[in-house]
Amino acid sequence: MDQQPEPWLRGPIADVNPLVAPILYTLQQAREDLAAHTEGLTVEQIWATPHGFGSVGFHLRHIAGSTDRLFTYLQARQLTEEQMAALSREKIAEGDRAELLAAIDRVFAQAERVVRALEPARLSEPREVGRKRLPTTVIGLLTHTGEHIQRHVGQAISAAKLARIDS
Numbered sequence: 685m686d687q688q689p690e691p692w693l694r695g696p697i698a699d700v701n702p703l704v705a706p707i708l709y710t711l712q713q714a715r716e717d718l719a720a721h722t723e724g725l726t727v728e729q730i731w732a733t734p735h736g737f738g739s740v741g742f743h744l745r746h747i748a749g750s751t752d753r754l755f756t757y758l759q760a761r762q763l764t765e766e767q768m769a770a771l772s773r774e775k776i777a778e779g780d781r782a783e784l785l786a787a788i789d790r791v792f793a794q795a796e797r798v799v800r801a802l803e804p805a806r807l808s809e810p811r812e813v814g815r816k817r818l819p820t821t822v823i824g825l826l827t828h829t830g831e832h833i834q835r836h837v838g839q840a841i842s843a844a845k846l847a848r849i850d851s
Contacts, residue, residue, distance in 0.1 A: 710830040721841040731777035734846035743840035744784035758825040
């Protein structure tokens with residue numbers, strides 16, 4: 685079976701400005717990589733902490749949660765109590781692969797809607813992050829979201845490999 689090239693090598697995304705397309709490529713790449721590298725993991729492997737590293741489950745839950753939080757800031761809003769409570773629960777070992785990937789898909793679908801509606805002229809608009817309201821911009825948030833997702837995708841893949849070896 686022929687494997688497709690990575691999302692960024694599949695051509696432009698229809699009706700999406702090329703300045704905001706990279707985050708959409710990132711979301712698709714993360715979906716594909718996580719689905720492939722977590723295939724067949726048991727619930728025990730999902731929540732294992734091999735050699736003290738974060739579990740696959742933590743990284744999956746954190747990818748969804750951090751994307752949700754960063755896109756809240758992107759939309760010039762502050763976090764809700766519910767989002768803060770979800771942050772404190774990210775390491776709790778509950779949920780299987782399907783549930784965790786479905787949560788990522790839901791958050792990514794919402795993020796995609798926001799990105800598709802984003803006008804490139806707004807990329808330099810100021811935004812504030814966190815309780816300290818640290819300064820950034822729309823494009824700063826998009827850039828950080830992409831790199832943060834990919835960092836945790838890599839860690840999830842590594843944790844999945846270690847969990848398979850250790851079980």
